[in-house]
Amino acid sequence: MSLLWLPNTLTIARCCLAGVVAWMILSLLPGSFWPFIAFVLVALTDFLDGWAARSLNAVSKFGAFLDPVADKLLVGFSLIALTVLANGAWLILIPTVVIVLRDTIATIVRLFPNVEMPVSQLAKWKTALEMAGIGALLLAAPLGIHLITQLGTGLVWIAAGLSVYTLGLYLGAVIADVKRPR
Numbered sequence: 001m002s003l004l005w006l007p008n009t010l011t012i013a014r015c016c017l018a019g020v021v022a023w024m025i026l027s028l029l030p031g032s033f034w035p036f037i038a039f040v041l042v043a044l045t046d047f048l049d050g051w052a053a054r055s056l057n058a059v060s061k062f063g064a065f066l067d068p069v070a071d072k073l074l075v076g077f078s079l080i081a082l083t084v085l086a087n088g089a090w091l092i093l094i095p096t097v098v099i100v101l102r103d104t105i106a107t108i109v110r111l112f113p114n115v116e117m118p119v120s121q122l123a124k125w126k127t128a129l130e131m132a133g134i135g136a137l138l139l140a141a142p143l144g145i146h147l148i149t150q151l152g153t154g155l156v157w158i159a160a161g162l163s164v165y166t167l168g169l170y171l172g173a174v175i176a177d178v179k180r181p182r
Contacts, residue, residue: 007053008063010045014070017042022077029085030141039078039138043131046071065110068119068127072103075130079156082137091153092137095160099130102163106170115177117170126162129155 021042024035049067053059079096086092110117136152 003052003056004058006056007049007058008060008066010049010052011063011066011070014042014045014049015066015073017045018070018073018077021074022081025078025081025138026084029138030144033139033142036135036138036142039074039131040135042074043135046074046127046131064118068110068123069107071127072107075127075134076100076103078134078138079130082134092156095156098160099156099163102167106167109170109174115174117174120166120169122162122169123166126159126166129159129162133159 017038021035021038024032024038028034046067049063053063076099079092079099083089083092083096106117109115133152133155136148136155138152140146140148140152
């Protein structure tokens with residue numbers, strides 16, 4: 001039985017479950033570990049779909065496009081939910097706006113025909129920092145440990161800085177490619 005469908009199915013599931021995670025954050029925090037558990041499990045599908053695609057030799061253009069979109073949905077929805085819970089406190093609002101805006105611009109640019117914008121290694125680190133920061137914030141809420149909240153917030157701020165930097169790199173490469181004579 002062929003499992004070539006597995007990587008894209010995991011990615012599509014991550015897209016759909018991003019909204020469920022956000023709902024759990026809004027509904028169950030700060031008193032529950034379930035939003036943290038759900039976020040970690042859904043975030044793990046990012047590793048699993050990439051591993052499955054490579055292992056099964058099932059890498060596809062669709063998967064290459066959708067995988068970063070799924071990450072952006074999970075991160076964006078989770079950050080927006082955390083921002084709502086924090087009543088729009090600037091400490092989480094500013095990096096949330098920066099990250100969501102960057103991710104929206106990057107996704108729109110990827111939609112243009114003939115624009116190739118492969119995910120850079122630095123952008124993968126940015127996503128890892130976003131997920132670690134969000135995970136820390138979700139864990140800190142039921143534990144009530146301020147140090148973990150500070151760590152999570154710091155990681156999200158670093159990821160926001162990397163968001164601006166990587167978007168600049170992407171847009172610079174796209175502009176250079178557009179200006180290149182054909």
